[in-house]
Amino acid sequence: MRLHRIRLRDFRGVHDREVALAEHGVTVLQGDNEVGKTSTLAALDLLFDAADSSRRAEIRAAQPAGVDAGPEVEAEVSTGPYRFTYRKRWLRRPRTELHVTAPAPEQLTGADAHARVSAILDETMDRVLWRGLRVEQHSGVGQADLGGQDALTRALDRAASGHEAARPDPTVDDGLVERAVEELRRYRTPSGRATGELRAAEVRLADAEAEHDRCRAALEATERDVAARDRLDADLGTVRARRRAQGDEVAELEDRWAGLQSRLREVEAAGDQAVLARERADAARDRRAARDALIAAVAADADAASRAAAARDAHDAEHTTAREDRDRRRADDTDARAEATRARHAADAADRAVSAARDRAELLDLAERLRRVGDAASGLAAAERAQAAATVGADDLAEVEDLARDLLRAEAARDAAAARVELTVPADGDGLTLDVDGETVTLAAGETRTLPVAAVRAVSLPGVLAVRVRPGLDDAGRDDAVREATRALAGACEDLGVADLEAARAACRAAEDAARRAGEHRAALARELAGHADTAALRTAHDAVRDRLEGVEATTDDVAALRTAAGTAREEAGTAARRADEADAACRAAEDAVRESETRSAVLTERAADARHAHARRAEELAAARVDEPDAALADAESTRRDRAREAEREHETLAAALAGDDPDTVEVLVTNARAVAERLTGEVARLEREHAETTGRLQAAGAQGWHDQLAAAATELEAAGRAHETVAARAAAARRLHETLARHRERVRRSYVAPFRAQVERLARIVFGPTLSLEIDEDLRITHRTLDGTTVAFGALSSGAQEQLGLCARLACAALVDPADGVPVVIDDALGHTDPERLARLGAVFTAATAAQGAAQVVVLTCTPERYHGIGAATVVPLTPSRRPGADSADDRDDHAGDRDEPARPIDPAPATAPGTVVDLPRAPRAG
Amino acid sequence: MRFVHTADWQLGMTRRILGARPPKEAAGGLTGEAQARFAQARLDAVAELGRLADERDAAFVLVCGDVFESNLVGPDVVARACEALGSFRTPVLLLPGNHDPADAACVLRRPDFARRCPAHVTVLDAPGVHEVAPGVEVVAAPWRSKHPLTDLVGEQLAALDPAPPGTLRVLAGHGELDVLDPDDDEPARIRRDGVLAALADGRVHYVALGDRHSTWTDAVDDRIRHAGTPEVTDFDEVDPGNVLVVDLDRHGAQVAVEPVGRWRFLRHDARLDADGDLDALDARLAAVPDKERTAIRLALVGTLSLRQRGRLDDLLAAHAHAFAAVEILEQHSDLATVPDDADLDDLDLHGFAADAAAELFAAATSDDAEARDALRLLHRLVGSR
Numbered sequence A: 001m002r003l004h005r006i007r008l009r010d011f012r013g014v015h016d017r018e019v020a021l022a023e024h025g026v027t028v029l030q031g032d033n034e035v036g037k038t039s040t041l042a043a044l045d046l047l048f049d050a051a052d053s054s055r056r057a058e059i060r061a062a063q064p065a066g067v068d069a070g071p072e073v074e075a076e077v078s079t080g081p082y083r084f085t086y087r088k089r090w091l092r093r094p095r096t097e098l099h100v101t102a103p104a105p106e107q108l109t110g111a112d113a114h115a116r117v118s119a120i121l122d123e124t125m126d127r128v129l130w131r132g133l134r135v136e137q138h139s140g141v142g143q144a145d146l147g148g149q150d151a152l153t154r155a156l157d158r159a160a161s162g163h164e165a166a167r168p169d170p171t172v173d174d175g176l177v178e179r180a181v182e183e184l185r186r187y188r189t190p191s192g193r194a195t196g197e198l199r200a201a202e203v204r205l206a207d208a209e210a211e212h213d214r215c216r217a218a219l220e221a222t223e224r225d226v227a228a229r230d231r232l233d234a235d236l237g238t239v240r241a242r243r244r245a246q247g248d249e250v251a252e253l254e255d256r257w258a259g260l261q262s263r264l265r266e267v268e269a270a271g272d273q274a275v276l277a278r279e280r281a282d283a284a285r286d287r288r289a290a291r292d293a294l295i296a297a298v299a300a301d302a303d304a305a306s307r308a309a310a311a312r313d314a315h316d317a318e319h320t321t322a323r324e325d326r327d328r329r330r331a332d333d334t335d336a337r338a339e340a341t342r343a344r345h346a347a348d349a350a351d352r353a354v355s356a357a358r359d360r361a362e363l364l365d366l367a368e369r370l371r372r373v374g375d376a377a378s379g380l381a382a383a384e385r386a387q388a389a390a391t392v393g394a395d396d397l398a399e400v401e402d403l404a405r406d407l408l409r410a411e412a413a414r415d416a417a418a419a420r421v422e423l424t425v426p427a428d429g430d431g432l433t434l435d436v437d438g439e440t441v442t443l444a445a446g447e448t449r450t451l452p453v454a455a456v457r458a459v460s461l462p463g464v465l466a467v468r469v470r471p472g473l474d475d476a477g478r479d480d481a482v483r484e485a486t487r488a489l490a491g492a493c494e495d496l497g498v499a500d501l502e503a504a505r506a507a508c509r510a511a512e513d514a515a516r517r518a519g520e521h522r523a524a525l526a527r528e529l530a531g532h533a534d535t536a537a538l539r540t541a542h543d544a545v546r547d548r549l550e551g552v553e554a555t556t557d558d559v560a561a562l563r564t565a566a567g568t569a570r571e572e573a574g575t576a577a578r579r580a581d582e583a584d585a586a587c588r589a590a591e592d593a594v595r596e597s598e599t600r601s602a603v604l605t606e607r608a609a610d611a612r613h614a615h616a617r618r619a620e621e622l623a624a625a626r627v628d629e630p631d632a633a634l635a636d637a638e639s640t641r642r643d644r645a646r647e648a649e650r651e652h653e654t655l656a657a658a659l660a661g662d663d664p665d666t667v668e669v670l671v672t673n674a675r676a677v678a679e680r681l682t683g684e685v686a687r688l689e690r691e692h693a694e695t696t697g698r699l700q701a702a703g704a705q706g707w708h709d710q711l712a713a714a715a716t717e718l719e720a721a722g723r724a725h726e727t728v729a730a731r732a733a734a735a736r737r738l739h740e741t742l743a744r745h746r747e748r749v750r751r752s753y754v755a756p757f758r759a760q761v762e763r764l765a766r767i768v769f770g771p772t773l774s775l776e777i778d779e780d781l782r783i784t785h786r787t788l789d790g791t792t793v794a795f796g797a798l799s800s801g802a803q804e805q806l807g808l809c810a811r812l813a814c815a816a817l818v819d820p821a822d823g824v825p826v827v828i829d830d831a832l833g834h835t836d837p838e839r840l841a842r843l844g845a846v847f848t849a850a851t852a853a854q855g856a857a858q859v860v861v862l863t864c865t866p867e868r869y870h871g872i873g874a875a876t877v878v879p880l881t882p883s884r885r886p887g888a889d890s891a892d893d894r895d896d897h898a899g900d901r902d903e904p905a906r907p908i909d910p911a912p913a914t915a916p917g918t919v920v921d922l923p924r925a926p927r928a929g
Numbered sequence B: 001m002r003f004v005h006t007a008d009w010q011l012g013m014t015r016r017i018l019g020a021r022p023p024k025e026a027a028g029g030l031t032g033e034a035q036a037r038f039a040q041a042r043l044d045a046v047a048e049l050g051r052l053a054d055e056r057d058a059a060f061v062l063v064c065g066d067v068f069e070s071n072l073v074g075p076d077v078v079a080r081a082c083e084a085l086g087s088f089r090t091p092v093l094l095l096p097g098n099h100d101p102a103d104a105a106c107v108l109r110r111p112d113f114a115r116r117c118p119a120h121v122t123v124l125d126a127p128g129v130h131e132v133a134p135g136v137e138v139v140a141a142p143w144r145s146k147h148p149l150t151d152l153v154g155e156q157l158a159a160l161d162p163a164p165p166g167t168l169r170v171l172a173g174h175g176e177l178d179v180l181d182p183d184d185d186e187p188a189r190i191r192r193d194g195v196l197a198a199l200a201d202g203r204v205h206y207v208a209l210g211d212r213h214s215t216w217t218d219a220v221d222d223r224i225r226h227a228g229t230p231e232v233t234d235f236d237e238v239d240p241g242n243v244l245v246v247d248l249d250r251h252g253a254q255v256a257v258e259p260v261g262r263w264r265f266l267r268h269d270a271r272l273d274a275d276g277d278l279d280a281l282d283a284r285l286a287a288v289p290d291k292e293r294t295a296i297r298l299a300l301v302g303t304l305s306l307r308q309r310g311r312l313d314d315l316l317a318a319h320a321h322a323f324a325a326v327e328i329l330e331q332h333s334d335l336a337t338v339p340d341d342a343d344l345d346d347l348d349l350h351g352f353a354a355d356a357a358a359e360l361f362a363a364a365t366s367d368d369a370e371a372r373d374a375l376r377l378l379h380r381l382v383g384s385r
């Protein structure tokens, strides 16, 4: 398709403007913002797409404000074999007109015109490519989606296959793959899972299988129960019969067992009898043994009696010897005793002589002591009399002494405090005699006498002068104290009956002297009375000694001699006494020996008698026993009983052996076992009856369930579900197969398209980026990577400028590749804002290179910055200026030459009035109203 | 003495060809609409033969086995059967057959049957002689289990003495005669020689059999008969849908075959190679009367193009709405679908799509069903463009 001319009337801000475009190469429409560049493009889309009756938002937006006219667009286009002029007005008096001039003239209006243009465009032009090759304002950096473009695909197909001739039919893909995908998605998700109808069929099939299995299992269970019931009926009969037979066997075995039991009891009785007989035999044997023992005992007793008599007789001789010895010892003892008595009397006489001599000495001493005691007693009486006369004791004296000291202290105090009168005779004077208080006092020359004035003192130089000195009040008081003390002292002395202190002291000393003498006399008394209580006792002792000596003749022997004689006599008496004791002891020992011998004699006599008696008794016993049972009878009984016991034992053994031969243990085991079998059979019958009842119950319940009907329905449903699933699965498989086949073929074709497309894009891009550039392009014809100077960068990571430049190269490559017959204009609305000036210059060369070929595509550039596109060598530049409504804001009124727009449509001029690259603003008069 | 001889009512039977209950349909029965009508038709046949018995003054109706399709039919089937039995007066004798043997689960002894069963109905579940009217005895040979190990009829006949004078004896049995199905391995086959001998020496005067769903008469002695099912049950039945009205005396039996069934199970074989064959099939199906009571099974052979196959599918789908069932019997069909050049040209594709179509075409021609389906889908997608 090529655009020759576009005319806008009352379209947005454009009042009326016509733009003519170059048929080949680049047309640059340059003008300020808001001048209506983008409106031109939008108007073209509306012209082709929107019916004149449409009121969609873009159309309402195209309505100029405050004007009673609908927006109107007219374009002259050639495409394929067609060339036509097409005009549309919307909103106010909508209208569509079409004038086809080639290949055959046609004139259509209204919906027919719209339909015809749509048909022509569909037939001749790739409308998707038309949009894809457009770079919109402010959105131009990305890549065009070129993968599905028919025209490009055809061009690439041609390039890939080397065919020059384009294929006549355009309907190659047209969304077939997308529809195949849609069809596949009805059955499977992108991840391959079943969905929709297929999923529903699978679910239905699975449900049907489950239901069928459930019903079949139930039915089979019921059939098993039917079979089980038959089997149980048969088993019950069999087991009941066996149980009856077993009952009979148990009864038979129990009878046998009872018989064996009674025989067992017989054997036990025989055993008891054997034991009894054996016990009796043992008793007879014991009695015979006892008789034998008795006989032996009688013999032993006789022997013992004779031995005891012999012992008694032997002892009688020894006894006589002992008595004779004793008598002899008794005589010896009497003699020794007489000798001892005589010696003792002699010793006693010697002792008495010694004692009388000692008493006489003592009597002399005691008489002397009596005399000294008399002297001491008279001295003591005199001293005690003197003591009683004394009136002043030591304490009394101390009291008087204290009072005298008090008087001295009072006088001293008075004298110290009293005024003094100093009487001084001048040294150069003569002695002088004074009378002081009545006393005469003589004073030598230079002597001074001081007189205290405690009381009134009278000093007189008799005759010359009489001085009386009186003390003051205080001095008088002290003098009173002295007087008081003096009175107290005097009182005390009077009480003691002494004159004064000295007298008191002398009286006191006399009293003390008397006391000392009394003490000395008492000491003498005590000394002489030592050992006696008092004088009377001493006298009594004296008298007692004197009395003892009364009648004793006085000897002259001295005491020492007497003592020696006494000692000798005492020694002799001791020796005699010892001898007497020894004889006495020997006599006593002999007496003891005689007594012991007598005792032993008695014992032996008794023993002999006892042995004799014992023998006699046992002999009597034996005799009595023999009377009861003679020895021969006992021996007889023993042998008889023993034989009887042996017989009973043999009988028992015989019976027991016979019973063991019938094996009662085995019979017992058989009875026990038979009973267990019967019990088990009873249990078996109960179990079978229970199972029978359970099975019957289950069968009754199953009857009401209608399992046959359910299974039949389930089987039918399973078959239907299986068929339905098969059908859907086949459809799903077909969809997958179709999609897979289509996609595989498309991919193969696309892979073959990549090479020529890349060659063309790289040719153009190297102009911008230099000769080292290479590109990677995927099967959707998108640039994925750029390699420059050996460095590979993903497209998305490139700078905005580089992306923009490569995107432009790709679009221009498309424009260069597609067949002139299929080509569509490349429209670039103010792109390349990210491109630096140096690259801009190179891009200019790209534009030229892309449009240089014969029949290359139209390129329309809209820009408000024309310097961006100065580098395009072969560009046709069309400056646009505002096309304002006359009278709107400009006084630039021109001639009012145009006809009334309200007239029926102006005839479309089939021939363009203007040359390419020109712009004609057609100002018209403002419409009325 | 007149009685009605019938058998094989098969109450509770469903047929898969009649279709499942449509999925997702609300509860209200286990089966689909055609199944329900088929079930009702079996009950109607019972009511019809009862009405016939009443009309002809029959002494009794003798049902020789398979009254029910199974011992495990539901209470609803039992209840409706009892209703049908109650719609007439003539006494009915029911013999347990191989489908409803007198085993532990026997439906004829079930409490729900016993409770609803009308008074004039007798169950012959005990083998031996039953006096059903003065001078009339029925010798029953009921099935006691699903797999008997002897000839039940022969067993009964062997135990019989000749009938007393003035007494007519009818034997009621269920099973195939050995001449009809000489399967040596089946111990329950009825020995025809024994039956003929019993008829000859007067132990019985008529042998009423069930199990064979087609009406059948023995070639040697016409007193040996299968009544057949009163309503068709399968495609392979020769003459179903009848009951026998028997007039019996000591010398012979006069038997009238009376149709009571209303359904048909048809099979149709056709060769399909050209559009004309499809036209003929279409016309043939259209000409079938009583379609709503007819199930039809098709055996198709031939070769069709994609387009023709599509036409066949459409044609069958259209008829399926009218018939109780239309089914292609796969094991007897050999219908190839091979795309022809016209199929490919119709697509009018170019570029890679054309290549893809050519690949699928090649595969479909060499009997790749999936490729064929894919090609048909491609047709549809191109057509919807």
Ligand SMILES: [Mn+2]
Pocket (backbone or CB within 6 Å): B008, B010, B066, B099, B211, B212
């Ligand atoms: Mn049957």
